Amino acid sequence: MARDVPVAKIGRAIVAAILVAAALGVAVGAAHKSPGLPDRARAAPARGAVLFIGDGMGPAYITVTRVARGGSRGKLRIDGLPYTALSRTYSADSPVTDSAAAATAMACGKKTVNGVLGEDASAVYARQDGARLESIAVWAKKRGMRVGLVTTSTVTDATPAAFYACEKDRENEAGIARQAVASGIDFLLGGGGKFFPEELRSQARADGWTVVVTVHDLRVMTGRGRHVLGLFDEGAFPFQPEIVLARKQADGAPAAGSDAPAARDVPTLPEMTRWAIDRLKGSGRPFFLMVEGGRIDHAGHANWARTLVDETAALDEAVGIAVDRLDPKTTLVLVTADHETGGLALNGYPHEKDGIWSTYSDPEGDKGDGPYPVVTFASGPGIKKQTGRPPDGEDDARPSGISLVSAAHTGVDVALYAWGAGAERVHGTLDNTAVYSILRAQLEGKSNAR
């Protein structure tokens, strides 16, 4: 436990809070009636679990982000989480997973084949359905818990979709969008508006969803609408620095009359996370939240190193928001990745003062080595075949060893970090399917004894 408050003191604080609440006529202890879940006063927050997924955020992504932002001795919020494990990411048909199989493993506790969402390994990608699996989000909903999913990619993209959809082809985002509306989840925030035509939005509204499309809509949403569908972009979000820059340029001016939401109207990942946590805490019910830094992977596929640092740093800030606002006695926070993207490397041996965006030359200079870039990728478009333009300009691209239009994922183990209630379950080397069982044990209120 991170907090070091005597139990007797906590007890007194709870009693005092109950007395105050009772004196004010506030209903206490009636927040929920689920079997096995004791009624709680408002002073005692409900049990919860938050899963952060950095898409593509392999171990080197954390290291490079830390060093880029604070030097070798810097410390990210993620670095401060007290429990860690290594997580094996292989899928049912490959040592190198895609996001669909990895997200299914974490969401449903079973390995499946690449490209498949929420179905078991008897599925054949895009050709044949497997047996349907039940995700931790659906499991929690069935027990009256609050469930939210947040991403900077499309809400129908593989990672969020594995928490509510069963689909043999992850590319079928239009079909996944229909499953999203039918999911009964409390809120779903991200991009992907193009997969929700007006007819589907009307259906969603009829089913109790409030559809919001700008960060302003989100900020002023104080009502307890049953379901919130945030579609802040037609596709994936702009990269985080583009959102910040667009707001500075707009200088507070209202959005132009365009149907396509401008970058300045898109919420940042930390903003969505703060909104999600406040809403879930305010419900007084047990909850599950998944937050994905979805564009870390996109920057990795493009070999844009500074951009992946920006995206990873945004996820790290979101983790900090969760840890600062939640109670470690009742809430578990997990942070992990679905896989690594591109084979990011931090090559030797730049001097600390030169930083990592430099090139390195051997000072002896005798073997013809160097200068070479400190940050490189194993695969991807490198510096020659860029198709787009990163937010920081063309110089963001780093060289790749294998020339591919888009970098390949790699099969290295990823890190799993934990904080709060039940965090001590996270140690050793685990399969990514353990994420499901650790979340479920916490939401079931099982003892932390192993």
Ligand SMILES: [Zn+2]
């Ligand atoms: Zn990817």
